[in-house]
Amino acid sequence: MFTRRNGFIALILAVLVIAIAAIMILMADSEDEDAETLEQAPAAQSGTPTAITPATGATAVPSTFILAEVTEPDPREENPTLASANDYYGFAWQMFMYVNQPYIIFVGGSLTRWEAWQASTDIYLPCGARPADYNTEEPPALPEEVKPLLPEGVEYARPMLFTDKFLESTIEIDGETLVDTNGNPIRFEVRMNPSTVNTVMTNGFYNRDNQVAYFNSSRNDFQFAPESLEVKASWRQLLPSDDASRYYVNYGYYYDQQGNPVVIKVGLTGLHITSKFLPNWIWMTFEQVDNQTMTTAPLVDPIPPDVQQVNDTVHNNLPATSIWRYYNLRGVQTEFAINGQPTILANTQIETQFQESSSCITCHGLATIGASSDGRLGFFDFFASDFRAFVGGLEGQTFYATDDTEVFFNGVNAFAQQSGRVRYKQLDFVWSLKEAQSPSMCNQ
Ligand code: HEC
Numbered sequence: 081m082f083t084r085r086n087g088f089i090a091l092i093l094a095v096l097v098i099a100i101a102a103i104m105i106l107m108a109d110s111e112d113e114d115a116e117t118l119e120q121a122p123a124a125q126s127g128t129p130t131a132i133t134p135a136t137g138a139t140a141v142p143s144t145f146i147l148a149e150v151t152e153p154d155p156r157e158e159n160p161t162l163a164s165a166n167d168y169y170g171f172a173w174q175m176f177m178y179v180n181q182p183y184i185i186f187v188g189g190s191l192t193r194w195e196a197w198q199a200s201t202d203i204y205l206p207c208g209a210r211p212a213d214y215n216t217e218e219p220p221a222l223p224e225e226v227k228p229l230l231p232e233g234v235e236y237a238r239p240m241l242f243t244d245k246f247l248e249s250t251i252e253i254d255g256e257t258l259v260d261t262n263g264n265p266i267r268f269e270v271r272m273n274p275s276t277v278n279t280v281m282t283n284g285f286y287n288r289d290n291q292v293a294y295f296n297s298s299r300n301d302f303q304f305a306p307e308s309l310e311v312k313a314s315w316r317q318l319l320p321s322d323d324a325s326r327y328y329v330n331y332g333y334y335y336d337q338q339g340n341p342v343v344i345k346v347g348l349t350g351l352h353i354t355s356k357f358l359p360n361w362i363w364m365t366f367e368q369v370d371n372q373t374m375t376t377a378p379l380v381d382p383i384p385p386d387v388q389q390v391n392d393t394v395h396n397n398l399p400a401t402s403i404w405r406y407y408n409l410r411g412v413q414t415e416f417a418i419n420g421q422p423t424i425l426a427n428t429q430i431e432t433q434f435q436e437s438s439s440c441i442t443c444h445g446l447a448t449i450g451a452s453s454d455g456r457l458g459f460f461d462f463f464a465s466d467f468r469a470f471v472g473g474l475e476g477q478t479f480y481a482t483d484d485t486e487v488f489f490n491g492v493n494a495f496a497q498q499s500g501r502v503r504y505k506q507l508d509f510v511w512s513l514k515e516a517q518s519p520s521m522c523n524q
């Protein structure tokens with residue numbers, strides 16, 4: 081039987097297969113060439129590569145970065161309308177392949193499109209300082225002290241971890257740390273595409289005072305552009321005893337508590353992707369298939385059968401060597417509630433301890449700014465005995481959402497006028513805006 085849905089999936093798969101074959105050829109080429117050839121003959125890598133010259137003064141940057149040829153279709157151009165759940169699953173898989181396309185190639189490896197975006201820690205600087213102008217085509221310089229720590233033949237590693245006060249790299253948003261079966265913590269990062277950065281910059285929202293000024297103003301129009309994309313990724317350290325062939329792998333570095341640089345080989349365990357293609361964003365999440373055996377994260381809800389069916393179809397059509405066969409879409413969220421029931425979606429690596437009360441869209445709808453004295457809405461019920469996320473409208477929860485425009489907080493619509501004023505203004509679902517600092521924190 082050839083249904084519209086099957087036709088759609090077949091179409092996506094055809095596009096995926098062609099695109100992946102192209103990437104594989106590209107990657108195979110880059111593996112064949114040694115460092116010198118790569119530097120001398122970037123044109124052999126792809127059709128129209130651009131060699132990137134390191135910024136003046138930057139030290140130890142690989143001699144040449146090459147931009148990969150764009151091979152993955154942008155799902156937003158491929159699917160001008162999204163009508164059904166299966167459209168969303170197909171969109172999610174296309175988006176996954178699009179953001180994971182190798183984008184910047186260097187000696188010994190590459191960065192995906194999303195890995196080349198800026199991290200929230202690049203934007204929300206101490207004292208609310210203005211970040212440097214954005215350039216996705218030139219990854220951050222590699223500090224001199226990190227270079228000797230890289231494995232033979234790998235010229236680059238990227239800073240990949242949060243260092244800020246609230247959300248340490250190894251701490252989930254509920255304050256807990258998830259460990260893998262080696263006892264090492266799962267690590268997180270948030271990255272945003274240039275369009276998203278642009279909106280933060282033009283509104284000055286890298287500085288908390290500007291967010292408060294927005295709250296105090298008559299404006300209520302803060303929005304990201306439809307091109308905006310964001311990711312939150314989780315990684316586990318891969319030891320020699322781990323089967324790295326089942327992970328998307330890269331190298332990252334961080335500084336330990338003594339301030340010493342540490343380079344680790346990491347495998348991607350989870351990836352949240354959100355796209356402002358719909359006004360309330362589309363919420364998608366993927367996981368590596370071994371997470372329940374290689375990390376200590378329990379699985380609360382199995383992947384729904386219709387989603388797994390799409391996963392199986394995509395996997396079967398990917399090349400046998402594709403690393404993405406080891407990743408599953410867990411689901412897609414576009415509604416606060418369906419038939420009066422809250423929609424729930426979690427990634428076991430990222431919302432580990434509150435999977436049963438995790439609603440991406442509802443929790444992100446609580447991303448707000450209030451008056452200086454009111455701060456922001458929270459996303460946990462601090463009075464609950466078990467300190468869980470109380471989102472998604474389960475019985476007895478504090479926060480619940482009924483439709484696209486109302487989020488209730490202790491039974492009161494948080495965004496309606498109360499005693500003549502609105503208590504909080506929403507920040508278009510983007511929680512990392514809370515990382516913005518105020519210059520006054522530094523002017524004491
Ligand atoms: C209980 C609240 C909560 C839930 C549920 C939740 N998130 Fe988040 N999310 C956050 C917070 C807080 C941040 C910012 C802090 C950080 O950097 O992790 C964040 C960050 C993100 C980011 C980076 C962009 C941003 O908003 O800063 C993405 C993408 C994201 N989450 C996607 C998802 C997806 C997809 C789901 C559902 C599968 C989900 N989140 C569930 C609270 C939540």
